[in-house]
Amino acid sequence: MLVREAMTSPVVTIPTSATVRQAIRVLLEHDLTALPVVDESGRLAGIVSETDLLHHVFEHDPRAFTRRPATAASPAPRRVEEVMTRDVEITLPNADFAVLAETMLKARITNVPVMAGSEVVGIVSSRDLIAVLARDDARIRDDVLAAIAEYGPDGPRWDVSVHDGVVRLRGRADASAQRIADVIARAIPGVTSVSIED
Known part of the structure; x- marks a missing residue:
């Protein structure tokens, strides 16, 4: 089976300039776990996951502590480009799906953008792996x-x-x-x- 036969397409992307809050809303609205991040020309710049977005978003509630919690010296990230993963595993539409699945499992990667030239044409997620295995x-x-x-x-x-x-x-x-x-x-x-x- 080829990647194009199992990938999710069209793919939802987000620009590097988007805020962390905007990315969180897009994930929620589309029921996704990660988004490919694209630059101004539409080229893949990275990928941002739920975990990436949740780091540093919540502040400690002082009511839960007997003393005031320490605060971070630097402000929380505001833009997707500040929290995204830049070194991204990618695949091609005509790649072998089984090889990609093995790579994802071994490397513990949950989302892989699918590229056709410089264009992001899809994404393969761990949900897509499960969907293939769940076929009757x-x-x-x-x-x-x-x-x-x-x-x-x-x-x-x-x-x-x-x-x-x-x-x-x-x-x-x-x-x-x-x-x-x-x-x-x-x-x-x-x-x-x-x-x-x-």
Whole structure:
């Protein structure tokens, strides 16, 4: 499966000049956990997450302390560019979704902007990973059958079963037809692995 088949698009972005409060409101309004940050020309400048925005926003309530709490020497950040992450992992629409998912999990990254040239065309979040895995087995089976019929209408007939995203293909086919069926099945959203049996 390719990234473009699972990414969230169109993507909601925010300019570097936006205030922290504005970014918080955008996250809430769109039910998001992060926003790609773009400069004046629309180029990716960073990414800002809920956690980035919440740091230094709340002041301590003196009623909760017996003595007055210490205050920070510097004022709280006001602009998104002050709190965003500048070193951003990115991906491409035609990248392998499984490779991206593995990278996100290993690096504990929850959001990755998708770039086409210098344009942000989507975002992949941990919610998108969950959405792919949550696809119903019956729907995956239907999609696999439809894709095989579309790309190989004159090819071998396959018996397809799916359990927890694992696709089992049974049919009499030569090595070339098996490779093609394997590639087609792996491209279907929600497929975690494919096995072929004669």
